[in-house]
Amino acid sequence: MNDLPDRFPRGWFVLGHQRDFPVGETKTIFGFNNKILISRIEDGSVAVDVGGDTSWPVLEINQMVMVWHDVEKQDPDFTPDKIEECYSDDWSDYGMASFIVKNNCRELIDNMADKGHFGPVHQAPFEGFWNEAKDHTYTQEMTADSPILGRDLFSQARYEGPAYMTTYMSAVHDGAKVESRLLVSHIPLTLTSFVINFGVMVKKVPGMSAEDEAAFIQGYVDANNFAFGQDVAIWENKIYIPDPVVCDGDGPLHKLRKWYGQFLVNRADIPSGLDLEKREF
Amino acid sequence: MTDQELIAPELPEQKDPATSGLESGWYKVAKSEDIPLKKAIQIDDFPTQIVVWRGEDAVLRSLDLYCKHMGASLACGEVEENSIQCPFHAWRWAGDGQCDKIPYAKKIPAKAITRSWEVSENDGMIYVWFDRDQKPADPNGQKFN
Structure with a gap:
């Protein structure tokens, strides 16, 4: 059977380019098993409604409108760097x-x-x-x-x-x-x-x-x-191999998946040792 | 921007053949003309999903459909010599289930083995042996359509 994650990952998700959300308009997109309403109100800020929940943090940076998803409903613990x-x-x-x-x-x-x-x-x-x-x-x-x-x-x-x-x-x-x-x-x-x-x-x-x-x-x-x-x-035509056999020419796939796994568990359950010093593969 | 509906497709999986409940025997999977020289096809109508291909020696071979490395469908790959090459990372698999080539590796990992299936061809039909007790194929075993 397919061993799917039990949740959507925690993090910032791009809803769209800023220019797609002009003042006074409400746009509808789909995501996170929900209908998402995105409105830019008169003061220029963006309000997001995810299936009736308006508590999701919103961020505008690097031309994008982003929303913070976290099943634990905690405040964001990082923001993306500004790109000059x-x-x-x-x-x-x-x-x-x-x-x-x-x-x-x-x-x-x-x-x-x-x-x-x-x-x-x-x-x-x-x-x-x-x-x-x-x-x-x-x-x-x-x-x-x-x-x-x-x-x-x-x-x-x-x-x-x-x-x-x-x-x-x-x-x-x-x-x-x-x-x-x-x-x-x-x-x-x-x-x-x-x-x-x-x-x-x-x-x-x-x-x-x-x-x-x-x-x-x-x-x-x-x-x-x-x-x-x-x-x-x-x-679209593959299965997920949870623990693949890798060869000496492959990149650090297991390491990467462990790093990604931190966004699929509660913050208290994030293991240590996820960093990888820069090196060539 | 997107206004797509919430589609939740079922994802492919490699079914466990032991759960099929089918009898041991030769199962007709295709006609000979369906698999010309150096072509591969996907078979879903079998206890598990398999790829069947014809090598450049005209012999038919069969393996589990999904690559044991990163899971891509081998039926989307190319036949090279008598082996099947995965479209994702070009790992090449021989008919006995052994990985026999990885273009970017110095050494082929010992665990790079997949499940192979015995194929027979007669009277213009292609049969694959399924054995519920995982015994070798019986050349005179029962045929199923």
Whole structure:
């Protein structure tokens, strides 16, 4: 039988981009087995109603509206770091896209330690691959060469909690260096489905017209959509192996899953020793 | 932004064949023409989910459907030589259940073994042996459609 978690993880979850919640409007989305109403009231603040419960903490940071989920109903014990690029005129805003995945949201997390899937699934064999876990953060650094996401690729991806990942990426396209920032967030709909909301912003190229810039961002959104499609084809046709046999070339998958497990238990039950010093795998 | 409904799909699982209650015997799973050279198919109509493929030597082989490494469906993979290669991490499995190649590993872990199923082919039909006592296949055993 499928051994599903008994709850949704504790942490900050992105509800959407700030621009999607204008003053005076109420939007409805689904998440956490509930209908969620999101309203921006006249004073500019956002009120969230999750199935009639209005006590969920709300945060606006890095262009996103986020909500804190915690079955124990305690105050947040961290907030995501501010990303300067989200507030800089030198960078575009996030272009956003979303799609549903029919599996438990933990499937997404395995990717952080899963260096072995980049070649077969994304045709992008890694060159260097590093992982680090510290408190509520988990960081992956990677160098690779990808026909889809760019040549001479460097990326640093960091989870802050179980559902908010941001990436700094640089790659060479047509001989020019492109710097980008990725957002990969998700909201669980049920224990066997979730919605990925992802965003892409790029460093503006001097002299580029607004039109070309929009097309360029859309190209990056499309490329990432394509890469996610490759993952989804796997995610929707697999079982969960709780204790996989790993080989010497695999990343620290067991370590990563233990780190993620801290968000699936009460705070008093979080084990110690979840940190992982940065090292290459 | 999304306005999707709350869908809660059932997730795939590798059923325990011991709970099937079926008799031991050869179970027809496909026609010969359904599995051409170097092709793999998924079979759900069996005591557990299996992949059946035809190697480049034209011989049919069968394993549990889901990869013992990270759980992907081997039927979505490619036949390479006479083995089946998983689409997720390219671990390659031989017909006897042994992992025989991991492109990015120095050494294949001793525990990288999956369950294999005996296949026979006659009169244009493909049969897989199921044994409720986990004994080897009986070539003259009963056939079930």
